[in-house]
Amino acid sequence: MTPPRLAFRDVWVEYGDKIVLERVSLTVEAGAFVSIVGPSGAGKTTFLRLALGQEAPTRGAIDLDGDRLKAEPGRDRGVVFQRYSVFPHLNALENVLFGLDCEGSPLTGRLWGAKRRAAKERATAMLRAVGLGNSLDAYPAQLSGGMQQRLAIAQALIMRPRILLLDEPFGALDPGVRLDMHSLITDLWREHQLTILMVTHDIREAFKLGTRVLAFDKRRQDPHAPHRFGSTAVYDFPLDDKPGASPTL
């Protein structure tokens, strides 16, 4: 039996005596699109940081494809943040080439010759796929917010991550642009058979995009010591109708 893509086993996160997450036990199968919702401070972002490796659990374990996750970001997990996900000093093409450069050239961090040409072709195709085919030479500061997020997605996807982590990726965008991004991410998810974890504040977005919605909140409240109880996934809605269904709304 193949192990699940991502497995949280009784994970706790504590900062000093403040408990942020408690008893988080869940698995994510490959190909799932998991939306994560919950009130501010309910540990959504901490949950994502755990999956990213930016933070280590205080107790418990996290497995990726059956292997223990290192508490350090790595190339098997892609990420798109709400802001600052792209490099301001590189143009769009160079931003997408970055991962291939690092992979192919440990010493100079830059590919040359035929390898570079091949990498450029791949990067250009990826940029076309996210709708940035006409902005290869543009620097991030010259791109709109939506285009910057498209670039950040292309940059992550070219490394074919086993899991894509999105931290409120569309939170800073205009409503119209957000709808475009919804169809883009849905198309990419289907086409590349991605496994996605997405944190969002927008419940409609969560249900529209996800094949599963996790709601984080505190299961117990102590009014005298609210910090002593942590959050966990209190609701877990499977939305089985998703594969094949085209996004409406």
Next chain:
Amino acid sequence: MRRLLNMRPKAATRLLLGAAPLILVALVYLVASSAQHAANPSEKILPTVGAMIDQIRIMALQVDPQTGAVPLWADTLASLRRLGAGLSIATATALILGLTLGLLPLARAGLGPLIAAVAVVPPIAILPILFITFGLGETAKIVLIVIGVTPFMVRDLAGHIAAIPEEQIVKGQTLGASTWQLALRVALPQAMPRLLECLRLSLGPAWVFLISAEAIASDVGLGYRVFLVRRYLAMDIILPYVAWIAMLAVIFDVVLLTISRRAYAWAHPARSR
């Protein structure tokens, strides 16, 4: 009527506004100088323009029989060599240390306090130590410039690197970048425009340290010359020398800014105000 802070000059107005104070200062000087000379023809404190031009001719065109060199050019060359050597060493050190301290918490913990301690020592106060240690030659003067500007540059650059958003560093790691690759491809290019900016800001202090060192122990250099002729109240030499030093400083500043704008256009977005 618009608010004062919303009134912006057009190109021509801006030029006029900028030139007016300069012209005013020049006029005030000319009037004061000629008034002094009308009262006392041998007056030395406010030399006439003619007297200054005569001195510039002597200093910039005639070979000094004692040294066999033209003073202004010999002084300029000697000073720029010292300044160039000092600032090159300072810039290279700042780049390496700034990147290391900015990127690596381990290095910050180890070296941060040392650099903070060196930074609070007034450089001129240790000039005697430098003269004792390195002698009165070139080394002491160059080391003074290095010690004077490096700590500021290191701390500024390290702070700038440390302020690169965490998201960028994490994103780099998810794209497979190692510490070395992050330093080379993410931190270094973003450090360069700041380093140039830092170098521009350090030019002023570097000149101060250079002229101080030259004033105390030297036999050639711009600072040496102005302090030498001070003994004869030779304002007609000092003022052109100071103007020349100021002009060199402006040229360096413009050159560094142009390099930064050309090579790192992404760091100079069009300003709104």
